Amino acid sequence: MKISINRQSNVSIREQIYLEISQRIRSGLIEPNFKLPSVRDLSEELSISLVTAHHVYKMLDNSGLTETIRGKGTFVRKGKDNTSGDHVSAPFDWQLSISDYLPRASFWSQSAVRLPPNILDLASACVHHSLLPMHLIQESIYQTLKKFPHALGQYANFQGDTDFLLALTEYLKLLSIKLKPHQLLVTNGTQQGIDLFARTFLGPGDTIALETPCFSAAIDAFRLSHANLQPIPVDANGIRVDILEDLAPHIRLKAIYTVPTGQNPTGAIMSLSRRQDLLSFAREHNVLILEDEPHRELEMTRIKTSALPPPLKALDTDGRVIYLKGFSKFLFPGMRLGLLAADGSIYNRLLAAKSIADLGSPLWLQKSLLPFFQNPQLLRSISKMSSLLDARRKNVLQTLDQLLDPRIARPKQSAGLHLWLSMPLGIHTDYLIPEAHRRGVHFLPGSIFYPGEPETNHLRICWTNLADEDLPKALEILCKLLNDAVKNHDA
Amino acid sequence: MKISINRQSNVSIREQIYLEISQRIRSGLIEPNFKLPSVRDLSEELSISLVTAHHVYKMLDNSGLTETIRGKGTFVRKGKDNTSGDHVSAPFDWQLSISDYLPRASFWSQSAVRLPPNILDLASACVHHSLLPMHLIQESIYQTLKKFPHALGQYANFQGDTDFLLALTEYLKLLSIKLKPHQLLVTNGTQQGIDLFARTFLGPGDTIALETPCFSAAIDAFRLSHANLQPIPVDANGIRVDILEDLAPHIRLKAIYTVPTGQNPTGAIMSLSRRQDLLSFAREHNVLILEDEPHRELEMTRIKTSALPPPLKALDTDGRVIYLKGFSKFLFPGMRLGLLAADGSIYNRLLAAKSIADLGSPLWLQKSLLPFFQNPQLLRSISKMSSLLDARRKNVLQTLDQLLDPRIARPKQSAGLHLWLSMPLGIHTDYLIPEAHRRGVHFLPGSIFYPGEPETNHLRICWTNLADEDLPKALEILCKLLNDAVKNHDA
Structure with missing residues (x-):
């Protein structure tokens, strides 16, 4: 069990460790009946006092997540809604001695639940x-097989297929988003964009501010980077920039994550003035903004009446915003394609990370969507x-x-x-x-x-x-x- | 610039820092004319002595990678074959103050080279x-559009489509690889499998042994985890287990990475006895084995004459081997699909990491390959x-x-x-x-x-x-x- 402790944080060490262990238990990464390290081992492993280690276990016991049995140790309790999968209980006990770096995977734990049939x-x-426009994409796939019969037999560029990036540039213009092909990087859905950002720019000691509540798969990715996550409340106009301002003298932020259009899960739309404030804040404090915008296409009525403010990326003049645009919400989740836009060396570093993650997104999918994005019917x-x-x-x-x-x-x-x-x-x-x-x-x-x-x-x-x-x-x-x-x- | 220093290593600190900076320069992550931190800043940032920092820059200067100009600082030199791309030189200088965690991206730097036309x-x-069997897959795609018209409109399970995993299980049996569906996880190519393993199980202070020379995109992924990489030579029979044995008393290994069939780049095939020795070594020293096997299908002549030893995973009795099977070498690189096989909690943790990385591989691609794998012609x-x-x-x-x-x-x-x-x-x-x-x-x-x-x-x-x-x-x-x-x- 690898736990990052931030000794500069204003959250106590005991709270940090409690939080990390409890999140692993809640998200199923530590399984029921698992025996946690002894107080002595935990204290040695993390270089903390015995008293602190003891307190952590007391907090875990009090929260109902673990049970300490005198003379035996502290064990993870079976949760009320904990249904152990059949491949969880394989007899590979030695594997528990292999530590990992996953602090939580809450989205996995909720989404991997085996649902009853017909739920x-x-x-x-x-x-x-x-x-969904299924007939358009089907037609597109037939066309692609004819037009690009060899696309299946080739790797794509790491950044994405050149034709596809060009088509996307034109398409985005129709939504008033002006980007150039060399700013774009094709990802396997928005989630990969979030993850590429996290692993490239975040690590122990860095702090990212998150709108809270916040999309849990994004939290999981940020937590895996072992950065500090700073929750920032959201109101009806989006992330509370006034609270960011209040925190600025005390916490050195490296980045801010936001879903300005249809915040996930609250549904808020960030107002134009809030967007401008957020950008000013980021410029003043040299902070990166990760803008996640999967829902713009669903707001066509607002777009037509100019009631929807432009993306932060459209207002960004110095390459500070990394923009993520998923296609899964208005097109085809079965394709798992998304887009990342960034500038300068920020772009280059994210592209390098993409090459490490998977050598590029499937060319065949990009070619399949190409005629679709060129279709005026879309x-x-x-x-x-x-x-x-x-x-x-x-x-x-x-x-x-x-x-x-x-x-x-x-x-x-x-x-x-x-x-x-x-x-x-x-x-x-x-x-x-x-x-x-x-x-x-x-x-x-x-x-x-x-x-x-x-x-x-x-x-x-x-x-x-x-x-x-x-x-x-x-x-x-x-x-x-x-x-x-x-x-x-x-x- | 984030540099992991291992103070327990038998490689000197100065060598470690030199290596890390030189790899960033060689792989293009640090660009020509970039000014490195001053000797004083480097020494403070990494908590090393001024003498050590000074020596690192001297080594970099001597290798021709940098040039120190008295009174001005140390600058990255333009390499002989360094062609700066047009989007590299955007005017976003402030971005250089944003540190990242990428130690190298050599595969990217070589593969992103813009090649002359008709090369x-x-x-x-x-x-x-x-x-490639292009006609089979095209037929398959037509069939899929008819049979699974809604596959485009759905997310897949994180582990992969159930039908697809079942079909793969049957297919692999024909190659004498016996695996069960619940051991399998669909990845975006082998590279993602390598990367999932690295980020789940490797971190600063861990050591992984790599066959050397070794596939560079794999090295990049392991380096990104900031683990120590221990090179192990390869001979005509595969990785030198005798050298692993010699090192065992001195270095605590957590994992070994190997491409036993058609080692990349040397082309060696690991002999059966070497495979058995490697597994014994891993069991004795509680080490994980990451087995990367993209080339088995290309060795049908050897398979038919029983001249090709089984994969390590087939000889693994205690869930110690994580097996990666890419499809890109014998099928369709344009699909970027691969397979990971593992057991017990090792499997579960890799599945959690997969969910964080991208929420699962595209269902549509899995459905497209499904009839293909069920086709006796394949x-x-x-x-x-x-x-x-x-x-x-x-x-x-x-x-x-x-x-x-x-x-x-x-x-x-x-x-x-x-x-x-x-x-x-x-x-x-x-x-x-x-x-x-x-x-x-x-x-x-x-x-x-x-x-x-x-x-x-x-x-x-x-x-x-x-x-x-x-x-x-x-x-x-x-x-x-x-x-x-x-x-x-x-x-």
């Missing part, structure tokens, strides 16, 4: 295929999807208004594919999951969206992944479940 | 499309390709015998897609690249295949990437170029 999935953030089709989704979101919010106990908070407005719901304090949404599965729905508990000690009374639902006929049923089950939880809590 | 490429390790087709390649390799070796100066050493036997040639000592193959480009061929200089201070008189050529009609021409140009270099060196 209505309100967790996956993707658009149901009936809403934007029309996305535009249509966007209005359908707008209507659907409106319906969903109305349904929640009708069905949901008023003590459960929900946003009035929300961009993106998801909604962030807040139960009364004291209701732990992790523990609603098993009952949700019994009743036939799945969602993401809010606890995985926190870089530090989690708030546990929230949940995230996605309302785009189900067919038209299944969504009302799913919402009905969900509302009943949440209402029951509120009633039980009161009783 | 004959003897560098890329892939099989020319005329030899093995027949690969078998045919393998004999064609055997014949081609024989021709190439004959041609080299006829055309090449006898002072240039080449292997008598070599598996894989490549050949490793050794020039007389004193001839630096890096410096032959510009002339090679002028004459119309490209190859990889040997220097990038070394984890530490490189040997510089070797080169790697791949003889499979060119069409039948182009290969003789390329070999002729290459032999002439190398022979001229030997003559000039003597003169």
